[in-house]
Amino acid sequence: MSNYIGCKCPVCQQPFTETDDIVVCPECGAPYHRACYQKQGGCVYASKHGTDFEWKPDPAASQAAEAGRADSARYSDPQLACPVCGAPNPATGLFCENCGAPLRGTPDRRGPAAGQTPPPPYGGFGGQIPPQYGPGSDQQDPFAPNEPDYSNPFGAFQANFVPGGLRVDPEEELEGVKARHWAAYLGKNAAYYLTNFKSMQATGRKVSASFAAFFFGPFYFFYRKMWTEGLVLLAINAVLRIPVVLQLMAYAGHPMAAAIPEQPLNILLAISSTLNIVLMFLQGMFALWLYRRRGAANIRRILETSQNADPTAALTKAGGVSVAGAVISVVACTALIYAVSMFALWPVLTTML
Incomplete structure (x- = not known):
């Protein structure tokens, strides 16, 4: 018919x-x-x-x-699902009729299409995914095209501005360090950092936005075990908060602030507020560059000391994240702010007691 x-x-x-x-x-x-x-x-x-x-x-x-x-x-004919958008296509087709993506040879983030063999871990590198990527992890491939990881306290504020994501080869060198060593050192959210590091190296730029560093400042650096950078940022923040403390002391009638003129104090407050905003932008734009430099130096030092031994365990221990470091720094800063506030407002508090 x-x-x-x-x-x-x-x-x-x-x-x-x-x-x-x-x-x-x-x-x-x-x-x-x-x-x-x-x-x-x-x-x-x-x-x-x-x-x-x-x-x-x-x-x-x-x-x-x-x-x-x-x-x-x-x-x-049997249908072939597109590995990108999932639309059905003829099994003999080469490109998706819906989105134009290749029907073969394209990584499928939801699983292999019909007739395809699942790609080996790390895109062909190594065997099983190392345990340093965390118990209960979804076995994220750090060498696959990047998707932001929201499983850590700062991950929700991390955005990858690399268009379409970049694929990093395990043997590729970033800052003179092989990507597989970087992956062991970075641990959580390794794909995000690897793709950004590769993009920064390819373009020669130092600026790459990190919302985690922008919003959390020193605590992000402590979380990523950048102790020196975190302490320096805490010191700068403490200096920028001095005009605020002086204003509180003047408001409370503290004898140590009685001689401070009001107009110069207001000017200091405006300057410190402006500098604080500038500092937030600087730490948000240059945090990844600082992390890349610090990480490369740490990895090279570990590789030199390990010599012929497998450096994976040492890299994992030295890198990764420190939840304890972030929590301790937050608690310490909160306690310090509370103590300084009590000192500044003591005259007012004594009249209320």
């Missing part, structure tokens, strides 16, 4: 469709709708029967019939 799709019924002149009930004249082969044939009472070409007449479709109808058969066969 599908051979006549696109051809016209000689009685009603309507093209045949896939669902039509079609009958064929046994003498000349002319197709009809069953209802049209019965209504006509026979073949319209009956006068030509007995001669050499044979019904043939016109060329346009033949092309339509061929297209109909090809389309029918095409969609009766």
Whole structure:
């Protein structure tokens, strides 16, 4: 029946469709709708029967019939799901008809498409994923195209601005250090850092936005075990808070702030507020560059001391994250702020007691 799709019924002149009930004249082969044939009472070409007449479709109808058969066969083949958008495609297709992505050879983040073999861990590097990526992890491949990891306290504020993500080869060197050593050192959220480090190295830029460093400042650096940078930022923040403490002391009538003129104090407050905003932007834009330098230096030192031994355990221990460091720094800063506030407002508090 599908051979006549696109051809016209000689009685009603309507093209045949896939669902039509079609009958064929046994003498000349002319197709009809069953209802049209019965209504006509026979073949319209009956006068030509007995001669050499044979019904043939016109060329346009033949092309339509061929297209109909090809389309029918095409969609009766096994379907191949697109590894990017998931849309169904003919198994013989090369590119997705919905998004244009290649149907083969493309990493599938939800799993391999039909007929594909799942890629080995690390895109072909190594064997099993090392345990340093955390118990209960989803075995994130640090060498796969990047997706931000939201599983750590700062991950929700980390954004990857590398268009489309970058794929990092395990043997590729970043800052003179192989990516597989970086992955062991970085631990949590390694893919985010590797793709950003590669982009920074390729472009030669030092600026790369980190919302974690922007919002959390010194605590982000403690979390990533950058102790020196975290302490320096804490010291700078403490200096910038001095005008605020002096204002509190003046408000409370503290004797140590009695001689401070109001107008210069207001100017100091405006300057410190501006510098604090500038500091937030600087730490947010240059945190990844500082981390890359600090990490490369630490990794090279560990590789030199380990010599022929496997450095993975040492890299994992030296790198990764320190939740304890972040928590202790937050608690210490909170206690310090509380103590300074009590000291500044002591005259007011004594009158209330």
